[in-house]
Amino acid sequence: MKETDYGHKNPLRCPKCDDYRFLDFKGVQFPKENKSIGIKIPFFDCRNCDTSTPVVLFPKPIIDNIKEAENYYKEIANEQLEKLNDGEFIGLTNSTENKVFESLNTVGFKYDSRDYYHIPGLFRQWDEGYLTPIFFSKDLLLYYNSHSDYKVKFASTSRFHIFNKNDETLIRHGFGINRNGKIICWLGDLEKDLQDDENDVHRKLFLTFNIDSDHDIISDYYFNQIEANWTSSDNETGIFYYRNEFDKKIKDLFEFELTQLDIETLIDEYKHPIINESHQIENSYIKLNSLLSESLNVSELKKSLRENGVDSKLIKGLKGLKLFEKFIEHCLKIENASEIVSPLFVLYDLRLLAGHIKDSKYDEKFKSCKERLNLTDDVNDLEVHQEVCKKIKEMYEYLNKN
Numbered sequence: 102m103k104e105t106d107y108g109h110k111n112p113l114r115c116p117k118c119d120d121y122r123f124l125d126f127k128g129v130q131f132p133k134e135n136k137s138i139g140i141k142i143p144f145f146d147c148r149n150c151d152t153s154t155p156v157v158l159f160p161k162p163i164i165d166n167i168k169e170a171e172n173y174y175k176e177i178a179n180e181q182l183e184k185l186n187d188g189e190f191i192g193l194t195n196s197t198e199n200k201v202f203e204s205l206n207t208v209g210f211k212y213d214s215r216d217y218y219h220i221p222g223l224f225r226q227w228d229e230g231y232l233t234p235i236f237f238s239k240d241l242l243l244y245y246n247s248h249s250d251y252k253v254k255f256a257s258t259s260r261f262h263i264f265n266k267n268d269e270t271l272i273r274h275g276f277g278i279n280r281n282g283k284i285i286c287w288l289g290d291l292e293k294d295l296q297d298d299e300n301d302v303h304r305k306l307f308l309t310f311n312i313d314s315d316h317d318i319i320s321d322y323y324f325n326q327i328e329a330n331w332t333s334s335d336n337e338t339g340i341f342y343y344r345n346e347f348d349k350k351i352k353d354l355f356e357f358e359l360t361q362l363d364i365e366t367l368i369d370e371y372k373h374p375i376i377n378e379s380h381q382i383e384n385s386y387i388k389l390n391s392l393l394s395e396s397l398n399v400s401e402l403k404k405s406l407r408e409n410g411v412d413s414k415l416i417k418g419l420k421g422l423k424l425f426e427k428f429i430e431h432c433l434k435i436e437n438a439s440e441i442v443s444p445l446f447v448l449y450d451l452r453l454l455a456g457h458i459k460d461s462k463y464d465e466k467f468k469s470c471k472e473r474l475n476l477t478d479d480v481n482d483l484e485v486h487q488e489v490c491k492k493i494k495e496m497y498e499y500l501n502k503n
């Protein structure tokens with residue numbers, strides 16, 4: 102799925118601020134004397150710089166310019182106004198609206214066919230409707246995440262797969278999570294992979310959580326599939342990858358195992374938090390902290406520090422994380438060691454908070470964690486989780502480079 106029919110730059114990118122805009126349809130009136138035409142016009146809206154631009158996307162070549170787009174729709178309206186009688190008002194329907202893709206209609210998902218024709222990169226002449234985004238509420242994942250036969254694995258915060266007990270993907274290209282926290286998946290993939298009788302339960306579940314489109318499919322899933330743009334993983338999967346690389350490098354350079362645990366098994370058992378629910382998030386902190394900090398090989402770190410001329414008095418009684426910080430400073434000779442490893446200390450503090458009663462002391466400590474992550478106080482628990490994971494991933498990425 103690499104085909105793009107819109108040149109080198111995605112037209113969703115805002116010309117003003119370069120952020121990704123989202124598609125919206127707004128009713129616009131074109132009155133003349135005592136007649137009027139209403140047209141639902143596609144707009145590209147930018148949340149970042151608060152702009153709203155009418156656009157022409159289908160079937161004409163794209164017009165992404167307020168004046169030209171207005172003229173285009175005015176012309177259509179004027180043509181229709183000529184045909185109206187005095188005092189008459191009509192609303193025009195878009196030719197792409199309420200379309201049913203017949204060959205992809207066995208399960209009966211609801212979708213907005215306009216998405217397929219208007220969101221850049223989805224339309225294919227030869228495979229009509231295949232890449233229509235189907236929207237689901239995140240609650241769909243609660244079943245798969247708690248069922249022992251399935252695993253939900255996030256390649257990044259906005260792209261994931263569901264695996265069955267044979268380690269096969271349930272839906273071939275997986276799923277995305279858009280900026281409003283909704284799950285998205287291509288109609289064609291769902292139709293193909295949920296057809297067999299044995300998938301009856303899945304079909305029913307997916308239908309239950311099938312919700313209306315909000316026209317926004319910006320996610321790693323969309324970039325990955327449509328822009329064919331490999332955005333490197335920004336979540337725990339990225340952490341595991343870079344930490345593994347880091348461990349290998351330490352083994353090559355210093356000839357010892359940095360980790361005392363069987364990381365593979367722990368990673369396999371690891372569950373990504375799926376919704377903003379404290380139990381899931383706290384469990385993740387506990388697992389990540391034991392994976393990344395508690396598993397550190399204390400005796401080898403001490404040995405290596407002594408071999409690099411650090412006085413044993415200075416490291417006496419120090420625990421894993423502090424030793425790791427010293428190791429970075431004295432053995433890897435990287436400056437600002439305390440600043441670099443600070444995300445791991447934040448994780449440690451978040452892990453300590455797990456299971457605690459949420460009193461004023463808790464609030465104070467939690468606030469300090471958010472401050473150290475450069476987050477404002479009003480972000481939710483899941484956003485804190487995503488940020489600490491992103492920072493830890495960046496930390497290992499940086500250490501690997503240096």
Ligand SMILES: [Zn+2]
Nearest residue numbers: 115118147150
């Ligand atoms: Zn913008």
